[in-house]
Amino acid sequence: MDDTLDPRELAVAREKEARLVEWLREQPSVLLGFSGGVDSAYLGCVGAEALGPSRMLAVIGRSPSYPAEQWETARRVAEGVGLRVLEVDTHEMDDPSYVANPSNRCYFCKSELWTVLGRVARERGIATIVDGTNADDRGDWRPGAAAGREHEVRSPLAELGLTKREIRALSRARGIPTWAQPSSPCLSSRLPYGTAVTAERLRAVELAERAVRALGVRGDLRVRHHGDLARVELSREELGAWLEPGPLRALAAAVRAAGFDRVAVDLRGFRSGSLNVLHGVTAA
Amino acid sequence: MSAEALEAALEALGVHGRVEVRGKLAIVTVRDAAALRDPAVRERAVAAAQSHGFTNLALELGHDGDAPLSGD
Numbered sequence: 001m002d003d004t005l006d007p008r009e010l011a012v013a014r015e016k017e018a019r020l021v022e023w024l025r026e027q028p029s030v031l032l033g034f035s036g037g038v039d040s041a042y043l044g045c046v047g048a049e050a051l052g053p054s055r056m057l058a059v060i061g062r063s064p065s066y067p068a069e070q071w072e073t074a075r076r077v078a079e080g081v082g083l084r085v086l087e088v089d090t091h092e093m094d095d096p097s098y099v100a101n102p103s104n105r106c107y108f109c110k111s112e113l114w115t116v117l118g119r120v121a122r123e124r125g126i127a128t129i130v131d132g133t134n135a136d137d138r139g140d141w142r143p144g145a146a147a148g149r150e151h152e153v154r155s156p157l158a159e160l161g162l163t164k165r166e167i168r169a170l171s172r173a174r175g176i177p178t179w180a181q182p183s184s185p186c187l188s189s190r191l192p193y194g195t196a197v198t199a200e201r202l203r204a205v206e207l208a209e210r211a212v213r214a215l216g217v218r219g220d221l222r223v224r225h226h227g228d229l230a231r232v233e234l235s236r237e238e239l240g241a242w243l244e245p246g247p248l249r250a251l252a253a254a255v256r257a258a259g260f261d262r263v264a265v266d267l268r269g270f271r272s273g274s275l276n277v278l279h280g281v282t283a284a
Numbered sequence: 285m286s287a288e289a290l291e292a293a294l295e296a297l298g299v300h301g302r303v304e305v306r307g308k309l310a311i312v313t314v315r316d317a318a319a320l321r322d323p324a325v326r327e328r329a330v331a332a333a334q335s336h337g338f339t340n341l342a343l344e345l346g347h348d349g350d351a352p353l354s355g356d
Binding site for chain 1: 326330340342344345
């Protein structure tokens with residue numbers, strides 16, 4: 001992960017950050033959809049500093065499609081950066097359109113999230129809802145973004161052109177612990193489109209990824225669910241070491257213990273959105 | 285996409301095994317994974333799978349917890 005910016009790039013990033021502070025200060029009050037990931041942690045930190053705790057509320061949407069560890073990370077990060085946090089449950093698993101797992105599944109999840117968070121904002125008189133979408137995200141396949149637009153959710157990081165690399169560098173400079181954290185989209189992204197999203201499948205993926213992490217995997221990791229088979233994607237930097245006999249045995253045992261009959265390691269390594277490629281939603 | 289054609293291509297790289305096809309995913313089971321520990325061989329194996337129409341090539345790990353891959 002190259003988070004290093006040269007002095008000119010860092011100056012550009014700092015200018016964008018200054019504009020972000022201005023943008024936030026123009027809002028009477030802000031509700032942040034908070035996952036504890038790199039982007040929302042950075043936005044929360046800058047927001048808490050710019051607005052103070054009385055004008056900024058971070059809301060964590062909890063559901064089976066996010067690993068419990070992620071909520072714990074989010075709580076820890078919020079505490080560390082002085083963010084006021086509210087946790088609410090979301091119920092996308094009750095929506096048959098979401099459970100059917102179409103290629104625009106994220107739209108139904110985000111519709112539920114922003115409906116619930118919109119209610120919180122109205123009840124508390126909060127003027128603006130924001131998320132942590134960054135400038136790089138706009139080039140990806142993200143059907144959830146349409147739900148955000150429908151609910152008038154603003155994405156200041158993307159609007160001001162802040163890229164993931166810049167956000168990591170600025171987070172590092174601020175001492176935000178998430179600066180080097182791998183991206184961690186929801187667990188449903190591990191299921192091929194058309195495979196119904198069930199609590200059992202999500203749990204198997206969550207347990208398998210937790211077990212592999214416990215073995216010492218530090219970088220990007222996905223356990224993709226292919227029915228009886230789990231396909232493990234590791235970062236290219238780590239892949240070679242895990243193909244040695246001992247680590248392979250440990251990897252297989254850990255994933256099987258999570259409930260999969262068969263285990264395979266992807267030989268290309270981690271790729272964001274690899275199931276999109278597998279299903280022809282995006283190009284290889 | 286043909287399992288046999290990909291098996292032959294992998295064989296030429298020194299990767300001897302069987303290929304199972306699941307859509308655009310190719311799953312290879314080998315007797316000895318040693319060749320695939322070489323990043324250059326892995327890269328060529330993935331490229332071979334792609335040239336045969338697969339988007340992903342995955343190495344299946346054996347069922348015997350003590351010796352998942354014979355020839356380790």
